[in-house]
Amino acid sequence: xxxxxxxxxxxxxxxxxxxxxxxxxxxxxxxxxxxxxxxxxxxxxxxxxxxxxxxxxxxxxxxxxxxxxxxxxxxxxxxxxxxxxxxxxxxxxxxxxxxxxxxxxxxxxxxxxxxxxxxxxxxxxxxxxxxxxxxxxxxxxxxxxx
Amino acid sequence: xxxxxxxxxxxxxxxxxxxxxxxxxxxxxxxxxxxxxxxxxxxxxxxxxxxxxxxxxxxxxxxxxxxxxxxxxxxxxxxxxxxxxxxxxxxxxxxxxxxxxxxxxxxxxxxxxxxxxxxxxxxxxxxxxxxxxxxxxxxxxxxxxx
Numbered sequence: 001x002x003x004x005x006x007x008x009x010x011x012x013x014x015x016x017x018x019x020x021x022x023x024x025x026x027x028x029x030x031x032x033x034x035x036x037x038x039x040x041x042x043x044x045x046x047x048x049x050x051x052x053x054x055x056x057x058x059x060x061x062x063x064x065x066x067x068x069x070x071x072x073x074x075x076x077x078x079x080x081x082x083x084x085x086x087x088x089x090x091x092x093x094x095x096x097x098x099x100x101x102x103x104x105x106x107x108x109x110x111x112x113x114x115x116x117x118x119x120x121x122x123x124x125x126x127x128x129x130x131x132x133x134x135x136x137x138x139x140x141x142x143x144x145x146x
Numbered sequence: 147x148x149x150x151x152x153x154x155x156x157x158x159x160x161x162x163x164x165x166x167x168x169x170x171x172x173x174x175x176x177x178x179x180x181x182x183x184x185x186x187x188x189x190x191x192x193x194x195x196x197x198x199x200x201x202x203x204x205x206x207x208x209x210x211x212x213x214x215x216x217x218x219x220x221x222x223x224x225x226x227x228x229x230x231x232x233x234x235x236x237x238x239x240x241x242x243x244x245x246x247x248x249x250x251x252x253x254x255x256x257x258x259x260x261x262x263x264x265x266x267x268x269x270x271x272x273x274x275x276x277x278x279x280x281x282x283x284x285x286x287x288x289x290x291x292x
Contacts, residue, residue, distance in 0.1 A: 007259070023224045028174050028181045034273075035174045035216040037183065039231045041224075070181040078169045078187075081258045085185045112227045112279065113153070127180075133258065 010130035015086040016048050018073075018130065022086075025073035027052065027123075029064045029092075036063070042071070043109035048125030050088050051108050055115030064092040064121065071123050082134050090126035094119050156276035161232040162194050164219075164276065168232075171219035173198065173269075175210045175238075182209070188217070189255035194271030196234050197254050201261030210238040210267065217269050228280050236272035240265050 010018070019025075028037050038060060043051045050071045054060055069092045076083035095101050104120045111118060156164070165171075174183045184206060189197045196217045200206055215238045222229035241247050250266045257264060 024222045026172065026183065026218065026220070028183045030181070034214060034235055035176070035181070037172065037174045037216050037218040037233060039220045039222055039229070068180060070183050072172065072183040074172070074185045076170045076185055083185070087183060089180055 007131040007133050010084065010086070010132055012048070012128045015088075015128045015130035016044070018075075018084050019048075019050075019086045019088070020044050022073035022075070025050070025071050027060070027064065027092075028070040028072060029060075029067060031059075031063050041109055041112055045122075048088065048128055050123040050125070051104065052121045052123070053104075053109045053111050053118055054121065055111075055113075056117040056119045057115070061094060061119060061121065065094045067092055068126075069123060076133075082132075084130060084132045086128070086130035088123055088125050088128050090124035092121050092123045094121055153277040153279050156230065156232070156278055158194070158274045161234075161274045161276035162190070164221075164230050165194075165196075165232045165234070166190050168219035168221070171196070171217050173206070173210065173238075174216040174218060175206075175213060177205075177209050187255055187258055191268075194234065194274055196269040196271070197250065198267045198269070199250075199255045199257050199264055200267065201257075201259075202263040202265045203261070207240060207265060207267065211240050213238055214272075215269060228278075230276060230278045232274070232276035234269055234271050234274050236270035238267055238269045240267055 024039055024041050026037050026039050030036060040052050045051060071088045072085060074083060074085035095104060101120060108120055170185055170187050172183050172185050176182060186198050191197060214236065217234045218231060220229060220231035241250060247266060254266055
């Protein structure tokens with residue numbers, strides 16, 4: 001979130017309400033000392049935790065387990081130049097508790113690309129920020145698409 | 147790009163062709179030692195450079211000028227569980243050459259939220275990677291949405 005850049009900041013409650021409507025977000029992390037970003041489907045828990053499900057053998061898991069990551073979802077309408085973006089920032093950890101893993105197998109997010117052995121990764125909602133742009137074109141009375 | 151995760155890797159040419167169709171992407175960087183991500187509109191140059199236009203006073207410019215960043219665009223269809231994601235990784239630099247700045251004022255990307263003083267930021271296409279998922283549901287014959 002960058003202050004004074006023409007966007008409206010969203011509070012935590014608004015952020016989580018919008019995030020609950022999204023099916024896909026992007027996990028932002030560091031890979032081999034470079035910024036990396038990957039779209040993933042996810043589920044949102046009541047406390048704002050973000051749950052991912054992925055192959056236990058995936059490089060993504062090795063890259064993010066125990067690290068602080070950002071998870072972003074957005075919805076932008078290019079025609080009206082309006083939309084929102086929400087970011088959950090916090091530690092990512094693989095769910096190791098067997099009972100919780102079993103619960104998530106039943107109730108957690110589904111894999112789009114199922115793997116023989118899957119794990120759940122939880123991102124703690126330590127920081128929840130968001131911003132909204134309401135009709136850039138209308139706000140300024142300009143046709144910015146020309 | 148993570149190998150062996152069920153997605154098809156895209157070559158540089160395919161990546162740039164897809165990126166050219168997108169109007170909005172996400173700039174992935176580091177802010178106050180934390181991963182950060184922000185949707186922005188952009189223009190693509192012939193060599194794959196990504197051009198952003200933003201307020202000269204923005205915190206984003208201070209955060210990314212001279213840093214290596216990732217710029218991601220994607221298109222995901224939740225119903226068919228298919229889509230693509232392209233990432234351009236490279237150094238971000240503010241365009242300081244006056245003649246080039248003038249050229250970009252005429253031909254470069256437009257601001258959705260115009261500011262009194264604007265700058266252009268170019269992200270060098272040092273690394274261009276992408277992946278495609280073609281119908282996760284169809285590929286596996288599973289209904290993953292239940």
